[in-house]
Amino acid sequence: MNSREEQLNAFGRLLDIMDEIREKCPWDKKQTLQSLRHLTIEETYELGDAILDNDLPEIKKELGDLLLHIIFYAKIGSEINNFDIADVANGISEKLIHRHPHVFGNKKVNSVQDVENNWEKLKLKEGKKSVLEGVPKSLPAMIKASRIQDKASYAGFDWEEPDQVFDKVKEELHELSLEINKGHKKNIESEFGDVLFSLINYARFIDVDPESALERTNKKFIKRFQFIEEAAQKEGKQLTDMSLAEMDVHWEKSKTFFK
Numbered sequence: 001m002n003s004r005e006e007q008l009n010a011f012g013r014l015l016d017i018m019d020e021i022r023e024k025c026p027w028d029k030k031q032t033l034q035s036l037r038h039l040t041i042e043e044t045y046e047l048g049d050a051i052l053d054n055d056l057p058e059i060k061k062e063l064g065d066l067l068l069h070i071i072f073y074a075k076i077g078s079e080i081n082n083f084d085i086a087d088v089a090n091g092i093s094e095k096l097i098h099r100h101p102h103v104f105g106n107k108k109v110n111s112v113q114d115v116e117n118n119w120e121k122l123k124l125k126e127g128k129k130s131v132l133e134g135v136p137k138s139l140p141a142m143i144k145a146s147r148i149q150d151k152a153s154y155a156g157f158d159w160e161e162p163d164q165v166f167d168k169v170k171e172e173l174h175e176l177s178l179e180i181n182k183g184h185k186k187n188i189e190s191e192f193g194d195v196l197f198s199l200i201n202y203a204r205f206i207d208v209d210p211e212s213a214l215e216r217t218n219k220k221f222i223k224r225f226q227f228i229e230e231a232a233q234k235e236g237k238q239l240t241d242m243s244l245a246e247m248d249v250h251w252e253k254s255k256t257f258f259k
Contacts, residue, residue, distance in 0.1 A: 007236075010163070014067070014068075014071055015071065015085065015211055016183035017162050017176070018068075018072065018075050019032050019075070022072075022075055031072065031076070032076065033073060033076055036069060036072060036073065039069070040066070040069045040211045043062065043066050043069060044066065046062050046065070047059065047063065047065075047066055048215075049215075050062050050211060051215065052215055052219070057130075060233035070085075070088070071085060074087075074088050077087050077184040089245055099119055099122055101118070101122075102115065114152050114195070116150075118155050119154070120151065120154040120155060130149055131151045131152070131155045132151055132152070133152065134147075134151065135147045135148055140211075142196075142200060142210055142211050143211050145196070145197050145200045145201075146203075146204065146209075146210060146211065148198065148203070148206055157206070158194075159201075161207040162206060163200070165198070165201055165202045166202055168198045168201070169195070169198045169199055169202055171198075171240065172191065172194045172195045172197075172198045173195055175191050175194070176188065176191040176192055176194070176195050179191045184234070220258055220259075223254070223257075223258040224254040224255070224258050225252060226256065227250060227251075227258065228247050228254065231250040231253075232250075234249075235241065
């Protein structure tokens with residue numbers, strides 16, 4: 001591993017490179033905070049994919065891409081005389097110190113739960129009117145639901161036992177079934193949302209990240225489905241020419257390879 005001095009030198013080198021490309025590269029010169037936004041979101045998801053795959057070389061690469069974006073935003077901030085990378089680093093440093101009185105102060109905590117509860121109290125003291133204010137509006141719905149439930153839990157609004165939450169899942173499924181039988185489209189959508197919300201809540205109680213769990217299942221389905229496509233190709237067939245029973249035979253075989 002690199003020494004602290006080597007790490008700082010590497011960071012300084014990156015700052016120098018950003019200065020150079022911002023001045024001399026036509027593409028980099030035209031970028032704005034707004035034009036970079038969607039690219040940053042894309043890079044974040046690519047990092048998430050690498051983490052799910054536990055691909056350490058790819059994680060390192062994607063962290064670099066994301067770090068570049070942070071440096072880029074700070075460079076633009078300095079050009080409009082608003083903030084620079086030092087302001088960004090100092091800002092998060094002060095925030096970390098303030099949010100960790102059990103590390104940098106005299107606050108005593110006995111568990112992770114104590115830390116999380118204290119964080120929410122500190123955020124309210126910082127001027128937030130609701131513990132839910134810190135949940136970004138643009139988050140994907142599943143992640144947003146998970147964060148909402150986390151924050152409500154920190155405030156003490158939560159179930160006591162996992163079995164209670166699972167009973168709620170079953171209750172919501174029953175209500176969805178009733179609305180499906182009635183054929184009320186609007187109510188079906190509402191109840192389906194309740195089912196998903198309760199399942200995401202239950203995931204928290206059994207220590208499962210629902211976003212990661214679903215994405216792993218997505219990846220597994222893709223691999224199994226592509227196994228069927230390859231099997232069809234070996235048989236000289238189009239997938240659309242195969243019966244469901246034929247596809248199911250290959251689907252069952254795929255489970256041997258992709259679990």
